[in-house]
Amino acid sequence: MKRVLRLSLALALPLLAGGCATVRPWDRDLLAEKEMSFNPCPMLHAIDEHVYFSKEASMGGQDASGGGCGCN
Amino acid sequence: MSGKVVSTGVLLLLSLAAPALRGAAADPPLAAPFDLPTSTGHVVLDSLRTKVVLVDFWASWCAPCRQSFPWMSTMAERYGPRGLVVVAINLDKQRWQAERFLRELAPPFLVAFDPAGKTATAFDVRAMPSSYLINRSGQLVFAHRGFDPKDTNAFESRIAEEVLK
Amino acid sequence: MQLETSSGGAAPTGSPALRDRLHKAAIALLLLPATARAESTPANQVDFTALYYGEQGRTQVYEPVVRVTRLFGDGQFLSAQLAVDVITGASPSGALPTGTVQTITSASGRLRTVPAGAIPTANFQDRRFALDGDWHRPWGKLFSTTIGVHASRERDYQSLGVNGKITADLLQHSITLTAGGGYSDDSVFPLGGTPIGLSDGTAVSDQKNPKRVSVLLFGVSRVLTRRWMMSLDATRTAERGYLTEPYKVISLMEPFSGVPIAQVTDKRPSTRTRNSALLSSVYHLANDIAYTSYRYYWDTWGIQSSTLDVRYRHRLASDDWYLEPHLRFYRQSAADFFTAGLSSALAPPDFATSDYRLGQLATMTLGTTFGFRLGASPALWTVRAEYIRQAGDSSPPGALGVQRTFDLSPPINTFTMVIGTSFKF
Numbered sequence: 029m030k031r032v033l034r035l036s037l038a039l040a041l042p043l044l045a046g047g048c049a050t051v052r053p054w055d056r057d058l059l060a061e062k063e064m065s066f067n068p069c070p071m072l073h074a075i076d077e078h079v080y081f082s083k084e085a086s087m088g089g090q091d092a093s094g095g096g097c098g099c100n
Numbered sequence: 101m102s103g104k105v106v107s108t109g110v111l112l113l114l115s116l117a118a119p120a121l122r123g124a125a126a127d128p129p130l131a132a133p134f135d136l137p138t139s140t141g142h143v144v145l146d147s148l149r150t151k152v153v154l155v156d157f158w159a160s161w162c163a164p165c166r167q168s169f170p171w172m173s174t175m176a177e178r179y180g181p182r183g184l185v186v187v188a189i190n191l192d193k194q195r196w197q198a199e200r201f202l203r204e205l206a207p208p209f210l211v212a213f214d215p216a217g218k219t220a221t222a223f224d225v226r227a228m229p230s231s232y233l234i235n236r237s238g239q240l241v242f243a244h245r246g247f248d249p250k251d252t253n254a255f256e257s258r259i260a261e262e263v264l265k
Numbered sequence: 266m267q268l269e270t271s272s273g274g275a276a277p278t279g280s281p282a283l284r285d286r287l288h289k290a291a292i293a294l295l296l297l298p299a300t301a302r303a304e305s306t307p308a309n310q311v312d313f314t315a316l317y318y319g320e321q322g323r324t325q326v327y328e329p330v331v332r333v334t335r336l337f338g339d340g341q342f343l344s345a346q347l348a349v350d351v352i353t354g355a356s357p358s359g360a361l362p363t364g365t366v367q368t369i370t371s372a373s374g375r376l377r378t379v380p381a382g383a384i385p386t387a388n389f390q391d392r393r394f395a396l397d398g399d400w401h402r403p404w405g406k407l408f409s410t411t412i413g414v415h416a417s418r419e420r421d422y423q424s425l426g427v428n429g430k431i432t433a434d435l436l437q438h439s440i441t442l443t444a445g446g447g448y449s450d451d452s453v454f455p456l457g458g459t460p461i462g463l464s465d466g467t468a469v470s471d472q473k474n475p476k477r478v479s480v481l482l483f484g485v486s487r488v489l490t491r492r493w494m495m496s497l498d499a500t501r502t503a504e505r506g507y508l509t510e511p512y513k514v515i516s517l518m519e520p521f522s523g524v525p526i527a528q529v530t531d532k533r534p535s536t537r538t539r540n541s542a543l544l545s546s547v548y549h550l551a552n553d554i555a556y557t558s559y560r561y562y563w564d565t566w567g568i569q570s571s572t573l574d575v576r577y578r579h580r581l582a583s584d585d586w587y588l589e590p591h592l593r594f595y596r597q598s599a600a601d602f603f604t605a606g607l608s609s610a611l612a613p614p615d616f617a618t619s620d621y622r623l624g625q626l627a628t629m630t631l632g633t634t635f636g637f638r639l640g641a642s643p644a645l646w647t648v649r650a651e652y653i654r655q656a657g658d659s660s661p662p663g664a665l666g667v668q669r670t671f672d673l674s675p676p677i678n679t680f681t682m683v684i685g686t687s688f689k690f
Binding site: 043048050051053055056057058059061063064065066068069071072074075078079080083084085086087088 | 600
Binding site for chain 2: 053054055060
């Protein structure tokens with residue numbers, strides 16, 4: 029449990045750094061591009077996840093949909 | 101009998117005081133001055149005193165900005181003859197992207213360039229696009245964040261109100 | 266000090282014909298009722314992807330997927346998706362190799378011969394149909410919800426599920442919070458009946474075995490700079506019910522020689538809690554974008570894994586054309602009850618499996634994706650080719666005698682190819 033907490037904090041640190049500073053609205057030109065997304069190709073990503081889910085023991089990370097196949 | 105006198109008296113007092121109260125609560129601040137380049141020269145806000153000015157902050161990469169241009173053109177054409185000046189301040193970091201956008205949309209109003217965002221900071225722009233209405237005395241009387249076709253009627257009423265003063 | 270006014274005068278547009286058109290358009294706008302002007306016209310989108318997956322000498326999968334989405338002007342959308350999985354080939358059964366040619370009885374009761382030293386495999390084929398529906402709706406400028414339903418069916422497995430999530434934007438859209446959940450009601454009905462775990466597999470029961478899965482997820486994403494955004498997503502999945510692989514077997518070995526003499530069926534616990542923490546980063550360089558993510562996973566079966574995934578989108582001269590190389594490294598530790606085989610002299614444990622997917626594994630992927638648009642066509646194309654190399658512990662715990670001389674988890678090479686197209690109409 030302690031290990032989990034330490035790990036979570038280490039991972040969360042980059043997100044917490046910067047406090048309440050925001051990027052100004054007119055500086056969001058690059059962020060407005062459609063490729064600036066955590067999941068720019070959802071269909072391809074879903075296929076990838078399915079491939080690895082069938083070959084490995086681990087599960088997802090980004091979706092709440094169970095997947096629902098008898099392969100793992 | 102005395103109750104009626106008292107209540108009438110109170111009402112009279114209130115109606116006398118009302119203009120003063122209204123005046124004290126709503127004295128809009130002066131809009132931040134600016135002097136920005138346009139494609140042919142400069143635009144200075146101070147020189148637009150006695151006109152009603154609609155200032156709009158936009159960029160080529162902002163989808164709602166694209167939607168707002170036809171509406172701003174309509175406002176410019178409809179109220180321009182009666183003293184409205186539209187100044188669309190561009191915030192693109194790369195001028196060629198703004199120019200490509202302008203070639204395509206060809207707006208009939210003034211476009212100024214603020215790539216460093218100094219005027220945007222002075223106006224405390226919080227969203228793209230942001231529009232500000234400045235009355236004939238140079239005061240900032242109305243601000244709107246973003247662009248939504250549903251809000252244009254209310255915005256236009258506000259413009260008409262200022263233009264008719 | 267020159268001042269251009271917006272009312273007539275020196276218009277920057279030039280041609281009087283254009284100004285006339287603009288004027289007419291303005292009048293037309295005036296005449297339209299406000300509500301008609303307010304709505305953007307809905308659009309439809311079709312996405313089609315097809316996967317070919319080929320494990321060298323083992324499994325082959327073909328999976329076409331088609332998705333239709335109705336996009337409403339305000340950011341709301343409704344979509345339906347159909348996926349078909351056609352799986353054929355062979356997969357390790359969990360049995361151990363011998364130094365001699367072996368005759369194995371497969372789960373369906375047929376006799377097969379296996380060459381000496383080779384990992385015994387079992388043939389299988391299956392076809393799976395999956396139907397998914399999603400409804401996404403923004404609420405004002407800060408919130409959005411997504412609700413999804415899922416139904417899938419294959420010869421021995423059925424799944425029905427619902428899922429949902431809410432997002433909220435804070436700090437002028439710099440931070441996005443996500444909370445979601447899902448519930449799945451699955452049913453496992455193995456071909457030939459359900460064998461009793463850790464038995465010789467002859468006694469079967471003809472029943473539907475339920476499996477219920479609940480998922481909870483939380484995510485935080487943040488725009489850090491003009492070029493960089495990161496997110497942290499945590500999921501917790503609880504599975505309860507029939508979690509065993511009914512066709513997998515475990516070899517019973519002679520205690521000293523390690524020669525397999527019999528088989529028993531796989532048996533896994535009836536509960537499993539899985540956790541994952543995923544840290545992702547998207548960084549915009551001068552023209553290219555780098556996507557990196559690291560996921561740490563752990564579950565109550567004793568498995569821990571780490572995944573590092575890197576993609577580099579190199580944008581080419583034309584819009585929508587890009588080349589995206591991809592590298593993925595994966596490592597997992599074995600489940601507590603994973604064993605190469607069982608000694609015939611010892612009493613069987615509570616749970617055991619020889620399924621290589623629950624053993625120690627290392628996977629490496631190298632691939633590339635090419636995206637393009639043909640001329641003025643509205644369709645966007647993507648072609649992806651990947652090479653996956655997977656290897657396990659060549660001498661896992663439980664290997665006795667002669668088994669220690671065999672490579673019980675030789676590297677498996679897999680080649681995948683995906684073609685995708687997407688267009689609006």
